[in-house]
Amino acid sequence: MTLPTEPIGSIPRPAALQQAMAAAADGGIAAEDLEAAYAAAVSDTIRRFEATGSPVITDGEQRKPSFATYPVAGLPGLVGGGVTIPFEDGHTRQLPVITKAPFHYATKAYEYLDAAGGSAAGRKQAVISASAISLMYPPDGIEGYPREAFIADLVAEALSEIRGILERGAIAQIDFTEARLSLKLDPSGGLLGAFVDLNNQVLDQLSDEERKRVGVHTCPGGDQDSTHSADVDYLELLPTLFGLHLDNFYIQLASEPDRERVLEFLGTQATGNRRIFVGVIDPLDPRVETADEVRDRILEAARFIDPAHLGVTDDCGFSPFGDDTSTSRDIAFAKIQARVDGTALASAELGV
Numbered sequence: 001m002t003l004p005t006e007p008i009g010s011i012p013r014p015a016a017l018q019q020a021m022a023a024a025a026d027g028g029i030a031a032e033d034l035e036a037a038y039a040a041a042v043s044d045t046i047r048r049f050e051a052t053g054s055p056v057i058t059d060g061e062q063r064k065p066s067f068a069t070y071p072v073a074g075l076p077g078l079v080g081g082g083v084t085i086p087f088e089d090g091h092t093r094q095l096p097v098i099t100k101a102p103f104h105y106a107t108k109a110y111e112y113l114d115a116a117g118g119s120a121a122g123r124k125q126a127v128i129s130a131s132a133i134s135l136m137y138p139p140d141g142i143e144g145y146p147r148e149a150f151i152a153d154l155v156a157e158a159l160s161e162i163r164g165i166l167e168r169g170a171i172a173q174i175d176f177t178e179a180r181l182s183l184k185l186d187p188s189g190g191l192l193g194a195f196v197d198l199n200n201q202v203l204d205q206l207s208d209e210e211r212k213r214v215g216v217h218t219c220p221g222g223d224q225d226s227t228h229s230a231d232v233d234y235l236e237l238l239p240t241l242f243g244l245h246l247d248n249f250y251i252q253l254a255s256e257p258d259r260e261r262v263l264e265f266l267g268t269q270a271t272g273n274r275r276i277f278v279g280v281i282d283p284l285d286p287r288v289e290t291a292d293e294v295r296d297r298i299l300e301a302a303r304f305i306d307p308a309h310l311g312v313t314d315d316c317g318f319s320p321f322g323d324d325t326s327t328s329r330d331i332a333f334a335k336i337q338a339r340v341d342g343t344a345l346a347s348a349e350l351g352v
Helices: 015-025 031-051 110-116 130-134 147-167 178-185 190-203 234-241 259-269 291-302 329-350
Strands: 084-086 092-094 124-128 171-175 214-218 248-251 275-281 310-314
Touching: 015 031, 031 110, 031 329, 110 124, 110 147, 124 147, 130 147, 130 178, 130 190, 147 171, 147 190, 178 190, 178 234, 190 234, 214 234, 234 259, 248 259, 248 310, 259 275, 259 291, 275 291, 275 329, 291 310, 291 329, 310 329
Parallel strands: 124 171, 171 214, 214 248, 248 275, 275 310
Antiparallel strands: 084 092
């Protein structure tokens, strides 16, 4: 037995897939050729994940246009002009806006499990939070479709997506990267509290057994080796984050400048059935961590978090947006290998 270790999700897409996706956007590739590119990328991703010895693998989110917008991609009535997310290096990402009712997902993440084939046991599938999708409702509303009706439909869709993943034997991870960003948009914390309440509307409809196989991931964003909210004090976020009705928390930590300060707080939250997966790999750093470095970061965390409540993960995905080429596949898998090997070293030293 070793400490549990899991990836967050996304892996950089191979060049052939990115070229096929770009061609598809321009109408320059047949649907079957795009599907073949997706299938090849997913197959290679799973093969390389398995080669690392990782006990939990993903499909690398190869079929997602982005971690945030996949449920609405291709949805009729979708327009631009939504919330703009500024990153520290100056580039931005913008969410779309829905204009038609009733709201439904165009794609649910369990469809990616089906497309990958094989058994879903030992696999993780990430889903975007209901709170992130809620930002896509237009500020001026939709005639005949009040926000309350939209939220009811959104909660039902998010719940269906998670249940579909669990029914297939996989585990589900809610990506809640807008949590830290919300404190830039609203320093009072009111928006963050509303986000947590909305996500709990989904989680409260799951059984206790179902919630054991669901977790939440938080980080300050990661795109083109830049973040959107790393300047927000982590300890302004974490107390509210732990108000989510879940036991599994995936916490970005490797890139934090003062890890001990954060770990001291996390140790106070490692109670009951909670498992806190601490990030020991920084996907935004091009340097590949060594297994010894990973071991040392885990041992540091174990000084504050009882190993019975401790897990190990990456800070965030390696390519949350499909066009992000800032990290190569080789570097991503080398970092995952270091995490797997470093976890084994730490487990041996901790005697777990």
